[in-house]
Amino acid sequence: MSAVQQTDVVIIGAGPVGLFAVFECGMLKMRCHVIDALESTGGQCVAMYPEKPIFDIPGYPSIDAAALIHKLEEQAAPFSPTYHLGQQVEKLTQAGDRWLVETNTGTRIDTKVVIIAAGCGAFGPNRPPLDHLADYEGKSVFYLVKRREDFRGKRIVIAGGGDSALDWTISLADIAEKIYVIHRRPKFRGAPESVARMEALAKTGKVELVVPYQLHSLEGAGGQLSAVNVATMEGDVRRLDADTLLPFFGLAMNLGPIATWGLNLERSHITVNPQNCATSAPGIFAIGDIATYPGKLKLILCGFSEAAMAAHAAHPLLHPGEALHFEYSTSKGVPGS
Missing domain, CATH: 3.50.50.60 (FAD/NAD(P)-binding domain)
Known part of the structure; x- marks a missing residue:
């Protein structure tokens, strides 16, 4: 001892x-x-x-x-x-x-x-209830961003409506090929200034707000995503071509x-x-x-x-x-x- x-x-x-x-x-x-x-x-x-x-x-x-x-x-x-x-x-x-x-x-x-x-x-992160999620974690699904540069040129789906989702949307917008922001309702919970900056980016086409939708399923192979499917509350499904999913659910x-x-x-x-x-x-x-x-x-x-x-x-x-x-x-x- x-x-x-x-x-x-x-x-x-x-x-x-x-x-x-x-x-x-x-x-x-x-x-x-x-x-x-x-x-x-x-x-x-x-x-x-x-x-x-x-x-x-x-x-x-x-x-x-x-x-x-x-x-x-x-x-x-x-x-x-x-x-x-x-x-x-x-x-x-x-x-x-x-x-x-x-x-x-x-x-x-x-x-x-x-x-x-x-x-x-x-x-630890709150994980979305998606089938086969673990197959993609650490490869193309991440709950945090340690190096912005890792996401350069990527098609990114960001899920969530709080400050983390907004902050990373703003931060990654200048290096990503495309960012989709998924939220179940039009109103976001983040700081008003961040919401305004995100909406300004959406007007440029660099960011697309996909609302009101929620995560539905993943497509890909070998841990690498090819698409993220999202759905409305009524069950209408939309396919988003994507390389990376960043779920920010706290x-x-x-x-x-x-x-x-x-x-x-x-x-x-x-x-x-x-x-x-x-x-x-x-x-x-x-x-x-x-x-x-x-x-x-x-x-x-x-x-x-x-x-x-x-x-x-x-x-x-x-x-x-x-x-x-x-x-x-x-x-x-x-x-x-």
Whole structure:
């Protein structure tokens, strides 16, 4: 059995919100260990859409997801966090006013504070109910785009009506031969600006909106699509010549071991106090997409704010009786600056 390591804060999740929590804790002189089940930092940003542009990060009119993660790592680096990647937290055991965090690889960490920034927990795509779908997955059916260039010159069917479907329609329009957007109704759920940009592309003929239709069946051989058939609610079928299908129907969320830790849960999310992101267990906080409270917005920038609130709420647990004088980073600086 490995020796028990000690730290001030264990952050579960190395996505953008978890990485920013390292910075916020570091500014308050709290040491962090970061654990993530993926082999690299970045969470969904790197695992699912590294080249996807993000438009709502303050100060960046547009920044690719992978570039955002790089900047956040750079921002956290002065505080020397310890990363435990490729590991999943399996047990969380209370010992007095401290917690013992244990992973599936045998890592054991004694800590006063735990900040859960696990995003969607264990996540995977919601798959459309199509016959022989598995034959095409990873070859011509993809649930994420890791390299835009892989889709150059392709005839692409994008299915879905949310932000991912709209964002990738816009992003791939300038390199694809043709894009068909399939949705079961004329109204899309994405941001109004994205809907407007997609509709403008449709007027040029580069994008064709195929509504109201839904996926019906696939044609092809050896894992390579030749066509995607779509159908109306009345059963009228249309054949679309296609090389690639990108179904964007959201993620299936699975909390995994987190569900056994005795925290208050609501629909696979952890309920927190919106004033400080505290959970129902003392010393445990939840931030980012996994946390819920009235009025919650699932935005990265909101997760950044939650990271700051959780760090400030954690400080008196680590330094009882010590006054915390709020200072702006512009006056306080960071190590090495």
